[in-house]
Amino acid sequence: MKTAIVYASTHHGNTKKLLDAIAAAYEVDLIDAVKIPEKDLNRYDRIGFASGIYYSKFHQAVLNFAAVNMPQNKQTFFISTYGGKADYTSIEKALTAKNSVLLGKYGCKGYDTFGPFKLMGGLAKGHPDEADIAGAVAFYKEITEEK
Numbered sequence: 001m002k003t004a005i006v007y008a009s010t011h012h013g014n015t016k017k018l019l020d021a022i023a024a025a026y027e028v029d030l031i032d033a034v035k036i037p038e039k040d041l042n043r044y045d046r047i048g049f050a051s052g053i054y055y056s057k058f059h060q061a062v063l064n065f066a067a068v069n070m071p072q073n074k075q076t077f078f079i080s081t082y083g084g085k086a087d088y089t090s091i092e093k094a095l096t097a098k099n100s101v102l103l104g105k106y107g108c109k110g111y112d113t114f115g116p117f118k119l120m121g122g123l124a125k126g127h128p129d130e131a132d133i134a135g136a137v138a139f140y141k142e143i144t145e146e147k
């Protein structure tokens with residue numbers, strides 16, 4: 001089973017920290033949707049989407065990538081980091097009509113210095129921490145274990 005994770009991690013690299021830990025433990029191709037807007041994903045069995053949450057949505061580059069490049073009938077999963085709370089509605093909408101099978105979702109806090117939060121020293125300082133990162137690796141193991 002070949003896996004790719006398409007991501008955007010533009011604020012503090014919070015989401016990328018989770019992905020680097022997953023990619024260090026498992027055979028996964030990471031695709032930065034900000035740099036690579038189009039790619040043929042047919043050779044992958046599982047395609048995950050990962051992003052910080054920006055204005056309650058996944059990064060627009062990830063949403064565009066999903067709409068343009070996601071093949072039909074693939075397994076998928078979602079990973080997010082956020083200052084306040086996760087919201088997967090945007091990526092779910094982007095995958096409408098792709099007949100994807102959702103394996104699971106993982107989210108954790110990510111250091112957030114957007115707008116007024118910067119003045120307060122930021123939200124969720126220190127996140128993702130070691131436990132958050134270990135949680136992401138455990139999530140990946142759980143959803144990809146051959147059953």
Ligand SMILES: Cc1cc2nc3c(=O)[nH]c(=O)nc-3n(C[C@H](O)[C@H](O)[C@H](O)COP(=O)(O)O)c2cc1C
Nearest residue numbers: 010011012013014015052053055056083084085110
């Ligand atoms: C422009 C902008 C908008 C954001 N909007 C939200 C939001 O609506 N909800 C939320 O919980 N966090 C929000 N955040 C915080 C980010 O989701 C959080 O810091 C995340 O970990 C960033 O991930 P990254 O470092 O991988 O880009 C926002 C951050 C930025 C820069």
